[in-house]
Amino acid sequence: MESPVTPHVLVIDDEVDACELVELILSREGIRVTSFQDPWPALECVVQQRFDAVLTDLTMPGMDGLEVCQRVLGARPDLPVIVLTGAGNLDVAVGAIRAGAFDFLTKPTDAKMLLVAVRRAIERRQLVSELERLQGSEAAPVEANGILGASPAMRRAFALVDRVASSDASVLIHGETGTGKELIARAIHAQSARAKGPFVAVNCSAIQPNLFESELFGHVRGAFTDARDNHKGLFLEANGGTIFLDEVGELPLDLQPKLLRALQERTIRPVGSDKEFPYEARIVSATNRVLEDEIFEKNFREDLYYRLNVVRIDIPALRERMSDIPLLAQFFLDGFARKQGQEPFVLTPAAVARLVAYPWPGNVRELENCMERATALCRPGEVSDKDLPDKVREHRATAFGITANTDGDIVTVDALERAYVARALSLLGGNKTRAAQALGIDRRTLYRKLADWEASEPPPPRR
Numbered sequence: 283m284e285s286p287v288t289p290h291v292l293v294i295d296d297e298v299d300a301c302e303l304v305e306l307i308l309s310r311e312g313i314r315v316t317s318f319q320d321p322w323p324a325l326e327c328v329v330q331q332r333f334d335a336v337l338t339d340l341t342m343p344g345m346d347g348l349e350v351c352q353r354v355l356g357a358r359p360d361l362p363v364i365v366l367t368g369a370g371n372l373d374v375a376v377g378a379i380r381a382g383a384f385d386f387l388t389k390p391t392d393a394k395m396l397l398v399a400v401r402r403a404i405e406r407r408q409l410v411s412e413l414e415r416l417q418g419s420e421a422a423p424v425e426a427n428g429i430l431g432a433s434p435a436m437r438r439a440f441a442l443v444d445r446v447a448s449s450d451a452s453v454l455i456h457g458e459t460g461t462g463k464e465l466i467a468r469a470i471h472a473q474s475a476r477a478k479g480p481f482v483a484v485n486c487s488a489i490q491p492n493l494f495e496s497e498l499f500g501h502v503r504g505a506f507t508d509a510r511d512n513h514k515g516l517f518l519e520a521n522g523g524t525i526f527l528d529e530v531g532e533l534p535l536d537l538q539p540k541l542l543r544a545l546q547e548r549t550i551r552p553v554g555s556d557k558e559f560p561y562e563a564r565i566v567s568a569t570n571r572v573l574e575d576e577i578f579e580k581n582f583r584e585d586l587y588y589r590l591n592v593v594r595i596d597i598p599a600l601r602e603r604m605s606d607i608p609l610l611a612q613f614f615l616d617g618f619a620r621k622q623g624q625e626p627f628v629l630t631p632a633a634v635a636r637l638v639a640y641p642w643p644g645n646v647r648e649l650e651n652c653m654e655r656a657t658a659l660c661r662p663g664e665v666s667d668k669d670l671p672d673k674v675r676e677h678r679a680t681a682f683g684i685t686a687n688t689d690g691d692i693v694t695v696d697a698l699e700r701a702y703v704a705r706a707l708s709l710l711g712g713n714k715t716r717a718a719q720a721l722g723i724d725r726r727t728l729y730r731k732l733a734d735w736e737a738s739e740p741p742p743p744r745r
């Protein structure tokens with residue numbers, strides 16, 4: 283029986299012959315194929331068009347199949363990806379499944395196996411779309427308290443916010459800079475029974491260490507030279523509301539016991555006073571540091587961590603939730619148009635493609651700034667790729683593969699290992715625990731390597 287819509291499969295393989303072979307096998311069965319030799323334009327296409335499955339080669343210059351898989355799923359979580367690997371490479375197959383691949387096939391491609399796998403993938407994809415259609419919810423963006431997101435990761439974060447808001451549990455929000463941690467903290471407060479109470483934000487990295495206790499817990503008149511009056515302190519000011527300990531990972535080690543004590547006892551003692559006062563504030567904290575790593579490096583107390591981290595909300599980096607990029611970009615453009623009293627801006631498809639391909643180290647804040655700049659440069663009503671900063675427009679993935687220098691020499695294993703570890707760390711936002719997991723090595727081993735490399739000079743380029 284013919285399916286009502288012609289299935290459409292995206293094929294990515296750096297060898298033209300391989301693409302043509304797959305095209306031949308699939309098109310004979312009435313499956314439409316679009317193929318690319320370069321993963322980047324293929325990924326742009328994933329964002330713009332509808333596909334039912336993706337078939338990607340594993341080893342390609344520029345980007346390997348596992349990364350393709352992760353990026354496709356970042357943009358289109360329901361799109362099944364099949365990875366083609368060399369024969370007998372079980373480790374890679376396991377890696378592919380871990381990266382979220384739907385299936386893997388070994389090369390050289392067997393036509394029958396290929397068809398079975400592709401048909402299964404298409405069937406799954408069409409089933410999911412049908413379910414979504416029935417539920418009327420295909421990737422509908424969600425907005426809660428001015429926070430926008432459509433990616434599964436953001437939906438999960440919103441659901442967690444909903445669940446924890448009604449409790450008084452301490453929440454630790456983790457995410458890279460600019461991912462929206464403060465917005466989430468405010469949303470928790472706004473959705474809680476404490477919404478009418480104060481929301482008091484404390485930037486732990488900005489308080490002078492010698493004023494820390496006085497700022498947080500208050501002081502009595504005469505406690506120190508400048509203490510001319512009683513001072514209430516932020517903990518008591520937050521009574522009936524929420525105290526937000528921002529950048530908590532930056533808190534110096536010698537101040538951590540003081541905070542720990544306040545959290546454990548649920549009382550504070552103002553500087554110069556001999557009385558303890560109970561406070562009645564909910565604790566929400568945020569950090570862009572990986573506290574598990576900080577504990578391991580003895581920069582953060584484990585007991586304090588457990589107090590803060592009763593519930594944890596992880597906000598993924600923007601590059602890990604590509605489907606939010608066009609949505610947020612348009613959201614910011616709409617906001618700027620309203621503010622500037624201008625007609626709405628639309629993004630050209632080329633602009634969307636560039637935005638999605640860029641890794642956004644400054645996350646949502648960087649995207650917001652980029653959109654503001656674009657509205658100042660663009661023609662009325664339209665933001666095109668030419669209105670984006672050079673770094674966004676010209677971004678290309680730094681190719682990683684076995685690179686030869688101009689003399690045709692192959693780089694040393696040492697240099698390759700350093701580059702590979704550095705790449706893993708940067709892809710995972712500097713999170714050493716996750717990098718060690720992804721690299722399949724023990725965390726201690728990773729620390730040792732990093733320490734060794736830091737102590738030694740970078741290897742000289744081989745000539």
Ligand SMILES: Nc1ncnc2c1ncn2[C@@H]1O[C@H](COP(=O)(O)OP(=O)(O)OP(=O)(O)O)[C@@H](O)[C@H]1O
Nearest residue numbers: 428429430458459460461462463464465570646647
């Ligand atoms: N999901 C989102 N929807 C709408 N706006 C967002 C979203 N995420 C972040 N923003 C906007 O991006 C900017 C940065 O957000 P926020 O200050 O909450 O980030 P942060 O994680 O606290 O950053 P930092 O670690 O640098 O303090 C703000 O202007 C915020 O309004």
Ligand SMILES: [Mg+2]
Nearest residue numbers: 463464528568
């Ligand atoms: Mg912040």
